[in-house]
Amino acid sequence: MDAPSQSLNNVADQETFTVLVTGANSGLGFAICCRLIDEFLFSRPQSQALHILYTTRDGKKSEDTRVRLNAHLQNTLREANGKTMGISLLLEKRVKFEGVLVDLAQLVTVKALAQQLLQRRQKLDAVVWNAGIGGWTGTNWPKAIWTLLTDIIQASTWPTYQNSEIGTLAKQKGLATTEEKTPPLGQVFTANVFGHYMLTHWLSPLLDSDSRIVWVGSITGLPNFFSLSDLQCLRAHDAYESSKRLTDLLVLTSDLPSTAPFTQTFLPTPPSTPKPKMYLTHPGILATSIASVFFLLEPFMVAFFYLARWLGSPWHTVTAYKAAVSACFCVLAPAPQLEELEKRDGKGKWGSAVSVAGDERVARTETEGWGFCGKAGEVPSGSMTAKAGRHRGMKETGREEREEFEVLGREVWREMEALRVGWEGRLGKVGQEASEDF
Numbered sequence: 001m002d003a004p005s006q007s008l009n010n011v012a013d014q015e016t017f018t019v020l021v022t023g024a025n026s027g028l029g030f031a032i033c034c035r036l037i038d039e040f041l042f043s044r045p046q047s048q049a050l051h052i053l054y055t056t057r058d059g060k061k062s063e064d065t066r067v068r069l070n071a072h073l074q075n076t077l078r079e080a081n082g083k084t085m086g087i088s089l090l091l092e093k094r095v096k097f098e099g100v101l102v103d104l105a106q107l108v109t110v111k112a113l114a115q116q117l118l119q120r121r122q123k124l125d126a127v128v129w130n131a132g133i134g135g136w137t138g139t140n141w142p143k144a145i146w147t148l149l150t151d152i153i154q155a156s157t158w159p160t161y162q163n164s165e166i167g168t169l170a171k172q173k174g175l176a177t178t179e180e181k182t183p184p185l186g187q188v189f190t191a192n193v194f195g196h197y198m199l200t201h202w203l204s205p206l207l208d209s210d211s212r213i214v215w216v217g218s219i220t221g222l223p224n225f226f227s228l229s230d231l232q233c234l235r236a237h238d239a240y241e242s243s244k245r246l247t248d249l250l251v252l253t254s255d256l257p258s259t260a261p262f263t264q265t266f267l268p269t270p271p272s273t274p275k276p277k278m279y280l281t282h283p284g285i286l287a288t289s290i291a292s293v294f295f296l297l298e299p300f301m302v303a304f305f306y307l308a309r310w311l312g313s314p315w316h317t318v319t320a321y322k323a324a325v326s327a328c329f330c331v332l333a334p335a336p337q338l339e340e341l342e343k344r345d346g347k348g349k350w351g352s353a354v355s356v357a358g359d360e361r362v363a364r365t366e367t368e369g370w371g372f373c374g375k376a377g378e379v380p381s382g383s384m385t386a387k388a389g390r391h392r393g394m395k396e397t398g399r400e401e402r403e404e405f406e407v408l409g410r411e412v413w414r415e416m417e418a419l420r421v422g423w424e425g426r427l428g429k430v431g432q433e434a435s436e437d438f
């Protein structure tokens with residue numbers, strides 16, 4: 001693959017805040033990088049610089065992303081300069097972006113990225129696990145039209161008209177193993193969850209107790225899509241929704257004592273040293289290429305999304321920049337604020353929501369079986385999404401459901417750790433050999 005691309009901005013002699021964002025060449029990932037630049041420049045002291053490491057799958061996408069990120073930065077600087085003459089030079093020096101390559105569905109490349117970053121020994125202040133695929137193969141148009149016309153908010157938030165194949169695998173290339181047959185890895189499972197999971201483990205030496213691991217989930221991961229006996233969803237159609245429920249289960253239970261035997265091997269830290277924290281976010285519903293809608297139909301998709309918002313849906317963020325608000329909040333919010341909120345109310349899913357007029361904000365989001373904050377029956381005061389943003393079939397979370405969620409979360413951690421150990425055995429630990437490009 002081509003060499004990673006790098007901006008020319010200079011961040012020497014400044015305290016650097018480094019963020020790794022996956023899947024940054026389009027949609028939400030690109031917008032997260034743009035929003036991070038804007039929020040960082042105007043909320044952090046002049047003495048701090050931002051270093052964004054963004055991932056793409058090839059060198060051409062990396063270079064294209066660098067050009068577009070630079071255009072965004074220049075635009076932000078022009079606006080700032082309009083307000084305060086001469087400020088842009090000072091600001092420009094505080095941002096650096098750099099492309100790195102990874103295909104999360106190919107574990108050899110995940111390992112190569114980890115190896116490359118480990119060799120630099122540069123602390124990661126935050127990682128944003130955004131990259132993902134839907135795995136859909138088409139649309140059931142009659143059902144889509146009928147449900148969108150008769151039940152627009154529900155149908156455009158929790159669509160039931162996308163077709164997908166069962167059991168699509170991510171065949172692993174470049175494995176040096178003597179095994180005759182390696183265990184299967186589901187394509188959606190690996191791209192959305194397992195590639196990130198392996199990367200987190202391998203990068204753990206670069207993460208300290210202040211580092212944040214921000215996962216991009218979804219509101220579509222309802223419990224019926226996930227089964228522990230089919231962790232990768234290889235035997236059912238809903239691999240995307242299953243992967244997002246799996247993300248909920250992993251992140252929301254990650255601080256519980258009951259999952260500690262597994263989180264300790266996943267993110268090894270010396271005894272009594274706090275681990276980096278995992279945060280769960282979702283971007284609401286936005287128009288991106290993940291839905292693979294035929295380009296002539298895209299304006300209709302966007303129109304339906306706006307209509308849903310005007311009819312009262314808090315989740316139709318529609319544009320990627322607004323949708324990026326929750327992930328950027330989890331990266332940049334001052335530690336006392338974020339930690340206090342999670343300590344006071346409990347751990348939960350941080351969602352991107354909008355008002356009817358389109359003003360975006362971060363909203364605590366209900367997860368079936370966990371509630372808003374892991375406490376049965378409790379709704380955070382002032383929640384604006386408690387009624388409007390609920391799936392019609394969502395069950396109340398009582399004590400029993402909350403307990404079941406935790407038990408399932410623990411089993412999920414057990415399975416994921418077993419899978420990780422197996423694949424680490426096949427791929428070899430990072431740090432044992434020189435990094436190679438792929």
Ligand SMILES: NC(=O)c1ccc[n+]([C@@H]2O[C@H](COP(=O)([O-])OP(=O)(O)OC[C@H]3O[C@@H](n4cnc5c(N)ncnc54)[C@H](OP(=O)(O)O)[C@@H]3O)[C@@H](O)[C@H]2O)c1
Pocket residue numbers: 022023024025026027028029056057061102103104105106129130131132133191216217218219282283284285286287288289290291
């Ligand atoms: N759109 C929504 O309404 C919505 C709602 C809830 C959650 N989300 C989540 O938001 C995240 C971003 O999605 P999006 O809507 O912005 O879609 P998108 O525009 O299609 O962006 C997906 C990004 O992930 C990258 N990617 C896909 N497979 C990858 C792989 N195997 N290895 C490395 N990178 C890979 C893509 O790179 P390529 O261009 O190379 O494919 C692209 O940069 C996903 O996790 C998605 O589940 C989206």
